Amino acid sequence: MARQQHVVIVGGGVIGLLTAFNLAAEVEQVTLLDRSGLGQESSWAGGGIVSPLYPWRYSAAVTALxxxxxxxxxxxxxxxxxxxxxxxxxxxxxxxxxxLDDETEALAWAGRERRPLSAVDISAVHEAVPVLGDGYSRAIYMANVANVRNPRLVKSLKAALQALPNVTIREQCEVAGFLREGERVVGVRTAAGELRADQVVLSAGAWSGELLGGLGLALPVEPVKGQMILYKCASDFLPCMVLAKGRYAIPRRDGHILVGSTLEHEGFDKTPTPSALESLKASAVELIPALVDAEVVGHWAGLRPGSPEGVPYIGRVPGFEGLWLNCGHYRNGLVLAPASCQLFADLLLGREPIIDPAPYAPEGRI
Known part of the structure; x- marks a missing residue:
């Protein structure tokens, strides 16, 4: 592909930011547009565990990424x-x-996939995590799972892009629709005017389906609200991540403990609610009783881009030359971002893809 490309990326969450980062060295100009501030939606609301919450419950497509x-x-x-x-x-x-109800399946998956997941005695868990509540009888453990501090990741990616002379970031710039010439998409319409491009990438999270609807396409990506809370504790209070009954506690290096999250189908409303706050606090105290006396220093909500089986859309939009998707990561955007954005860059630039792109192709799925 010729180097004199101008690529416009719609959506400045982690997926859009990392897509821009991966393309910047390969194309002449990248313009990143976001309807509000960078990374303020799903990227901000996630916990940042670098693993699907229950990796064995997902398809091979999610596992590969x-x-x-x-x-x-x-x-x-x-x-x-x-x-x-x-x-x-x-x-x-x-x-x-x-x-876990499906511990046997989890361990079988780990054997097949050669992941270091194993059953451990509950007494060993209490030894490793002294603040853990009583009442648990079984545990499995994976040692190499990390978490990334998502607001810092957004800040770091933004700083990296701002240092590049061929990247333009425009926040508070909502895209209203696409510019077309025949079957080709040649840019976007924004409140600030038209912006032409050689390629347009839609990475607009929960808003991606609405935008594609303007072209008469039905992309099954919808907003799914998630609420979480944040405690501040000593830096050595919680040595590792714990997960029970669909809720998790994640320690940051400085002692912040993130507890999440809800799954709510409320459209585009992302108001934090008192009922979710109480539910999250109850889960937190059940997991870690000492949190009953800890102060909640944050409570917020964000909208995840829900998609069927959580399999993202990565690749060309059939029938619309010049239009690409990298969206629909549901609960796993932070987990899947590096692979999704590398695969996307490979496809757009015509390189050998890092993994088989077929499961993510928009063709036949929209």
């Missing part, structure tokens, strides 16, 4: 920190799953 990303995240974190001085804090803590 997750494994590539998990292996790549530490070097991405180091590269961004070296380039910007902003550390995304890729923090390897390990993860305990407690009292």
């Amino acid at each position: 997750a494994h590539w990303s998990q292996d790549f995240y530490p070097q991405l974190g180091e590269r961004l920190f070296a380039a910007t001085g902003v550390d995304p804090e890729v923090h390897t803590t390990g993860l305990y799953w407690l009292d």
Whole structure:
């Protein structure tokens, strides 16, 4: 593909930011547009566990992206920190799953996929995590699971892009629709006017389906609200991540403990609610009783881009030359971002793809 490309990316979450980062060295000009501020939606609301919550419950398509990303995240974190001085804090803590109904399936999956997941005695868990609540009887553990501090990752990616002379970032710039010439998409319409491009990439998270609807396409990506809370504790309070009954506690390096999250189908409303706050606090105290006296220093909500089986859309939009998708990552955008954005760059630039792109192709799925 010729180098004199102008690529417009619609959506400035982690997927859009990392797509821009991967393309910037390969194309002449990248313009990144976001309807509000960068990374303020799903990227901000996620916990940042560098694993699907229950990896064995997903299809091979999600697993392939997750494994590539998990292996790549530490070097991405180091590269961004070296380039910007902003550390995304890729923090390897390990993860305990407690009292799973499908523990047997989880262990069988780990054997097939050669992932270091094993059953551990509950007494060993209490030894490793002294603050864990009583009442749990079984556990499985994966040692090499990390979490990334998503707001720092957004900040670091933004700083890296702002340092590049051929990248333009426009926040508070909502895209209203696409410019077309025949079957080709040649740019976007924004409140600030038209912007022409050689290629347009839609990475607009929960808003991607609405935007594609303007072309008469039905992309099954819808907003799914998630709420979480944040505690501040001592830096050594919680040594690793714990997950039970669909709720998790994630330690950051400085002692912040993130507890999440809800799954709510409320359209585009992302108002934090008192009922979710109480539910999350109850889960937090059940997992870690000492949190009953800890102060909640944050409570917020964001909208995830829900998609069938959580399999993202990565590739060309059939019938619309010049239009591409990298969206629909549902609960796993942060987990899958490195692989999704590398695969996307490979496809757009005509390179050998890192993994088989067929499961993610929009063709036949919209």
